[in-house]
Amino acid sequence: MLSRLSFTTAALCRGLSTTAQNNASVAVLGAAGGIGQPLSLLLKNSPLVSKLSLYDIAHTPGVAADLSHVETRAEVTGFIGADQLPHSLKDVDVVVIPAGVPRKPGMTRDDLFNTNASIVATLTEACAKHCPEAMICIIANPVNSTIPITSEVFKKHGVYNPNHIFGVTTLDIVRANTFVAQLKGLDPARVNVPVIGGHAGKTIIPLISQCTPKVDFPQDQLEALIGRIQEAGTEVVKAKDGAGSATLSMAYAGARFVFSLLDAMNGKEGVIECSFVRSEETACPYFSTPLLLGKNGIEKNLGMGKLSPYEEKLVAGAMDELKASIKKGEDFVKSRK
Numbered sequence: 567m568l569s570r571l572s573f574t575t576a577a578l579c580r581g582l583s584t585t586a587q588n589n590a591s592v593a594v595l596g597a598a599g600g601i602g603q604p605l606s607l608l609l610k611n612s613p614l615v616s617k618l619s620l621y622d623i624a625h626t627p628g629v630a631a632d633l634s635h636v637e638t639r640a641e642v643t644g645f646i647g648a649d650q651l652p653h654s655l656k657d658v659d660v661v662v663i664p665a666g667v668p669r670k671p672g673m674t675r676d677d678l679f680n681t682n683a684s685i686v687a688t689l690t691e692a693c694a695k696h697c698p699e700a701m702i703c704i705i706a707n708p709v710n711s712t713i714p715i716t717s718e719v720f721k722k723h724g725v726y727n728p729n730h731i732f733g734v735t736t737l738d739i740v741r742a743n744t745f746v747a748q749l750k751g752l753d754p755a756r757v758n759v760p761v762i763g764g765h766a767g768k769t770i771i772p773l774i775s776q777c778t779p780k781v782d783f784p785q786d787q788l789e790a791l792i793g794r795i796q797e798a799g800t801e802v803v804k805a806k807d808g809a810g811s812a813t814l815s816m817a818y819a820g821a822r823f824v825f826s827l828l829d830a831m832n833g834k835e836g837v838i839e840c841s842f843v844r845s846e847e848t849a850c851p852y853f854s855t856p857l858l859l860g861k862n863g864i865e866k867n868l869g870m871g872k873l874s875p876y877e878e879k880l881v882a883g884a885m886d887e888l889k890a891s892i893k894k895g896e897d898f899v900k901s902r903k
């Protein structure tokens with residue numbers, strides 16, 4: 567009971583209405599991994615979810631049996647191996663994909679491309695065939711390439727809807743909120759920093775000038791703060807010393823994003839999250855900005871808003887890397903048989 571209360575309280579502080587009831591069917595692909603397991607636990611703990619489908623190439627029977635004993639109504643089913651992938655996607659409303667290898671010290675997210683590009687292409691091909699209408703939330707890195715990959719796969723199958731495909735960048739927002747709160751002595755649950763651009767190094771662009779509540783930093787502190795947000799993933803990779811990248815904070819961030827999406831699909835108004843999506847806001851065909859979510863996914867792209875001159879420079883400096891990562895993802899699918 568305590569855990570239910572404390573999660574609900576935390577969620578409410580962030581404005582997430584996890585007390586609302588819904589009948590959403592959610593699939594987690596990569597459910598037995600470092601992110602997949604705690605993310606599945608948070609989803610199982612939510613009254614928004616009535617069916618939870620857990621797919622992985624290993625260990626899902628155990629994870630599903632374990633989670634199924636949690637005293638919440640979501641019905642949990644485990645699926646293992648490629649033969650069972652189509653069954654895991656039957657009638658699902660939302661698919662979350664944390665499948666793929668994480669970084670080790672010294673690696674960039676782009677170093678994961680060779681392994682994760684084909685994992686994401688294979689899994690999203692199955693989604694395009696078996697749940698073409700579902701919302702697809704991609705956690706697997708490099709997000710700057712795995713979203714173009716997903717989009718190209720859906721186009722190939724003639725079922726592309728750009729309003730349904732999301733690169734989950736929520737952890738960047740979560741980190742920015744936490745670090746700003748630490749520096750200013752605020753409650754992190756009441757801080758909101760939009761983070762735009764992409765999800766790797768300098769493509770991560772926190773808009774401190776648009777933070778609520780309003781905060782000010784001298785330029786040197788501002789640059790140090792932005793640098794820390796951009797490299798926060800690497801901070802965790804180094805601290806884990808070879809044992810992977812962020813899993814618990816990512817599970818929290820992934821759950822926050824999915825709950826927002828489910829709330830919006832359920833008719834709640836005014837739900838806004840940043841996400842890396844198909845976009846016409848800049849010269850990049852994919853870009854993260856705040857999005858108004860609705861019953862059909864992206865209701866409206868709210869754009870970048872007014873940037874400070876320094877933030878404008880950060881956006882300009884991210885464009886080449888973003889465009890290259892996007893093209894790499896698109897080319898990968900075009901050259902795939």
Ligand SMILES: NC(=O)c1ccc[n+]([C@@H]2O[C@H](COP(=O)([O-])OP(=O)(O)OC[C@H]3O[C@@H](n4cnc5c(N)ncnc54)[C@H](O)[C@@H]3O)[C@@H](O)[C@H]2O)c1
Nearest residue numbers: 596598599600601622623664665666667668705706707737
């Ligand atoms: N978007 C973000 O902000 C963010 C943050 C942290 C990590 N990540 C990324 O999330 C991914 C997963 O990280 P993790 O720490 O959970 O890794 P992990 O190695 O602990 O787990 C990955 C899981 O994927 C499974 N898997 C591998 N190939 C699969 C396939 N073809 N089908 C289904 N499942 C498959 C593995 O069996 C494993 O259970 C990585 O790519 C990592 O870089 C993204």
